[in-house]
Amino acid sequence: MIDFYYWPTPNARKISILFEELNLKYNLIKIDINKGEQFSEKFLEISPNNKIPAIQIKKSNETINLFESGAILLYFAEQYKKFLPHDLNIKCKAIQWLFWQMGGFGPMLGQAHHFNFYAKESIEYAQNRYSKESYRLYNVLNNQLRDNEWVVGEYSIADMAIFPWTRTPERQGIDLNEFSEVLRWKKLMNNRPAVIKGMNIGNELRKEPDKKLTDAEYENLFGDKQYQKR
Numbered sequence: 001m002i003d004f005y006y007w008p009t010p011n012a013r014k015i016s017i018l019f020e021e022l023n024l025k026y027n028l029i030k031i032d033i034n035k036g037e038q039f040s041e042k043f044l045e046i047s048p049n050n051k052i053p054a055i056q057i058k059k060s061n062e063t064i065n066l067f068e069s070g071a072i073l074l075y076f077a078e079q080y081k082k083f084l085p086h087d088l089n090i091k092c093k094a095i096q097w098l099f100w101q102m103g104g105f106g107p108m109l110g111q112a113h114h115f116n117f118y119a120k121e122s123i124e125y126a127q128n129r130y131s132k133e134s135y136r137l138y139n140v141l142n143n144q145l146r147d148n149e150w151v152v153g154e155y156s157i158a159d160m161a162i163f164p165w166t167r168t169p170e171r172q173g174i175d176l177n178e179f180s181e182v183l184r185w186k187k188l189m190n191n192r193p194a195v196i197k198g199m200n201i202g203n204e205l206r207k208e209p210d211k212k213l214t215d216a217e218y219e220n221l222f223g224d225k226q227y228q229k230r
Contacts, residue, residue: 002026005046005054007033008202010106010164011069012053017160017198018073022080030205034213036220044230070102073157083157090152097144097151097158101165105141108133109165112172118213118222131173138169138179145181149188163189164199 004019004026006012019026031037031052038050047054047067055066055075066072074095077084085091112130115123141162144151151158166186169176176183189195219225 001058003029003056003058005029005031005043005052005056006202007031007052008206009033009052010110010167011051013164013199013201014069014157014161015053015055015072016201017163017195018076018083018157020194020198020201021160021192022076022082023194024076028201030202032205034217034220036225039220039225039228039230041230050230068102070098070161073098073161077157083155083160085152085154085156090154093152094156094158098161100140101158101161105137105162106165108137109172112174113168114222116173117171118218120218127173134172134174138174138176138182142179142181145185150185159185159189160195163195167199 002019002024004015006016006028007030031043033052037043038047038052043054044050046056046065049067051067053067053069053072055064055072057064057066066075074084085094108130111126112134115126115130119126141151150156151162163186166176166182176186213221
């Protein structure tokens with residue numbers, strides 16, 4: 001049995017896309033990060049970093065806990081021998097672009113999103129810094145896609161990792177019309193039934209766009225509670 005600890009964020013959607021592509025059966029366990037459920041002792045045992053997504057695989061003789069979305073993608077791609085190229089050179093390229101997403105594209109776009117959309121005060125320096133870095137990273141991706149239908153030529157976990165982060169470019173300070181190859185690739189992704197299903201899982205859990213976070217929700221997501229010793 002696969003327990004999938006989830007909230008509809010870009011990192012969790014990577015995994016829901018992969019699971020739908022693999023047609024896996026899993027038990028979806030919602031961790032409401034707005035309410036602070038990610039800080040529970042039980043969840044900490046599964047995800048030492050108190051972040052979603054996380055996976056618990058229960059077998060007859062062992063229990064496997066996985067956290068970090070990139071590691072989860074690699075685990076299941078390796079286990080099922082799908083969406084990770086068999087050719088060593090292309091496989092390394094896929095892992096390389098997965099790491100690029102984990103180390104840069106996700107974190108920088110996340111910071112741009114935060115300072116442009118969530119921050120309680122407008123900090124021009126932070127907005128400019130992270131939006132400009134997001135722009136640079138989108139250009140890196142656009143250049144890679146010029147000669148590749150998918151990120152590394154064939155569809156892989158690299159595409160699944162990158163795609164959810166392109167969902168709200170306007171909150172990152174990005175006009176995607178400047179990146180024609182990214183737009184082409186996004187259409188390819190949106191034509192995959194598993195991607196559509198994976199991206200839509202848990203949509204009903206998200207706040208309406210016009211509803212602001214409460215003070216308690218803001219504290220759970222961005223306040224000092226994040227930094228308490230556990």
